[in-house]
Amino acid sequence: MRSLTGLAAALVIGGCGSAEPTAVPGTEPVPASSGIASGGRSATPSPVAARPVPVDCRRAQCVALTFDAGPGPDTSHLLDVLKAKRVSVTFFLLGKNTRVRPELVRREAFEGHELANHTWTHRRLTLASEAEIRRELVTLQEQVKELTGRAPTLMRPPQGLTDARVAEVCRSLGLAQILWSVTAKDYRDHDPEVITSRVLQGARRNGIILLHDVYPGTVPAVPAIIDGLRRRGLTPVTVSQLFTATRPEPGRAYWTAPQT
Numbered sequence: 001m002r003s004l005t006g007l008a009a010a011l012v013i014g015g016c017g018s019a020e021p022t023a024v025p026g027t028e029p030v031p032a033s034s035g036i037a038s039g040g041r042s043a044t045p046s047p048v049a050a051r052p053v054p055v056d057c058r059r060a061q062c063v064a065l066t067f068d069a070g071p072g073p074d075t076s077h078l079l080d081v082l083k084a085k086r087v088s089v090t091f092f093l094l095g096k097n098t099r100v101r102p103e104l105v106r107r108e109a110f111e112g113h114e115l116a117n118h119t120w121t122h123r124r125l126t127l128a129s130e131a132e133i134r135r136e137l138v139t140l141q142e143q144v145k146e147l148t149g150r151a152p153t154l155m156r157p158p159q160g161l162t163d164a165r166v167a168e169v170c171r172s173l174g175l176a177q178i179l180w181s182v183t184a185k186d187y188r189d190h191d192p193e194v195i196t197s198r199v200l201q202g203a204r205r206n207g208i209i210l211l212h213d214v215y216p217g218t219v220p221a222v223p224a225i226i227d228g229l230r231r232r233g234l235t236p237v238t239v240s241q242l243f244t245a246t247r248p249e250p251g252r253a254y255w256t257a258p259q260t
Contacts, residue, residue, distance in 0.1 A: 050112040052088030055237050057244040057257075061205040063229060064257070065089040065236040066180070068118055068156060071097050071104035072214035078222060079107060085226050088112045090239045091213070092156040092178075095120030095140040102147050109148040114238040117141060117155035117175060126161045133169045141173065154178050154239055154248065162253055171251025178239055178248065179255045180210035190217030192224070200228040206242065206257040 055062060067078070070091060082089060091108050093115055098105050109115055119125070119136040120143075128136065137155060145151040155175040157166060162177055170177055182202035184195040195217055199209055211218050211225075229236055239248075242257040 050110055052112040052114065052238050052241060053086050055235055055241055057235075057237060057241055060235040060237075061233050062235045062237045062242050062244075062257075063203050063205065064208045064239045064242040065211070065225075066092060066116075066156075066178070066208060066239060067211050067213040067218075068092045069094045069097065069122065070213040071101040071108070072212075074216070074219040075101065075104050075213045076107075078213050078219045079104070079111060079113075081219065081222050082113070083111060085223065087226055087236050088114070088238050088241070089236065090114040090116050090154070090178075092116045092118035092154075093140065093144060093152075094118050094122055094214075095136075095143055097214075098140070098143050098147065105144065105147045109150070114154070114240055115144055115148060115150075115152055116178065116239070117144070117152045119155075119158055122158045124159060124161050125157050125166045126163050130165055130169060133166055134173070137169065137173055137175065153250075156180075167251045167253065174250045176248030176250055177253040178208060179253055181207040181256050183210040184218070184221070186212055186215050186218045186221075190215060192217045192221035195221040196224045196228060199225050200232070203229055203232065203234055205234065206259060208239065208242070208254075208256060209236075 065087065067089060070093065091113055093105065105115065117137055117140045120139040121136065123132070123136055125133050125136065141151045153174060153176065155170060156178050160179050167177065181204070182199060184198045186195045189195065195211075199211070199221075203209060211222075213219060226236055246258050248254055
């Protein structure tokens with residue numbers, strides 16, 4: 001487990017000579033809009049969120065299954081798959097997409113999934129002012145609370161880019177930073193078999209798997225990913241379930257959960 005400390009510890013930097021910083025151990029581009037539009041917030045009362053599928057990660061060998069940038073066009077099918085497989089996951093929501101598909105945000109909460117913050121516009125927070133960082137996060141917090149009755153306690157910085165300023169704003173908002181230990185690079189390769197293979201090759205106990213529910217190859221890969229993890233003795237869970245021993249600390253960045 002790594003954490004951000006000091007004023008300069010912050011940027012998650014890529015290889016030598018790179019013109020722009022990239023995330024470790026993987027990187028993700030700004031997702032396509034997938035039909036993003038500007039719409040008003042719904043005033044429909046939100047259902048009570050269900051509890052996730054019960055798992056004791058002090059005994060089970062758990063990995064967190066996470067999906068970024070949705071809800072997308074395939075999220076409804078993904079929720080059907082997760083329900084059939086009895087798996088709860090963490091959705092790092094992109095603000096503008098929550099306005100397009102508010103009913104899916106409610107459904108995610110109602111079916112026991114964890115909702116987390118992936119900013120409003122997917123802006124690189126390390127290039128934003130402190131006020132802009134706060135606005136990107138708070139706007140999404142308010143939207144999710146309005147839709148579900150509860151604001152997130154976890155966030156994921158776009159492209160995994162963070163620094164001391166981002167950490168401090170997150171700390172002040174009560175948000176822990178959740179990065180990842182495995183990326184399927186499904187933003188680049190849309191072949192479900194390739195996506196499945198990358199996830200299963202990198203999955204380890206207490207790891208955090210990065211996927212997206214806005215790219216075409218990802219949802220078709222999910223059944224094989226879940227089955228493959230289980231064959232390896234790994235149980236897919238939400239991020240909060242993974243952190244059984246120690247609750248994630250606001251402001252701190254995590255690539256894996258502490259050993260239990």
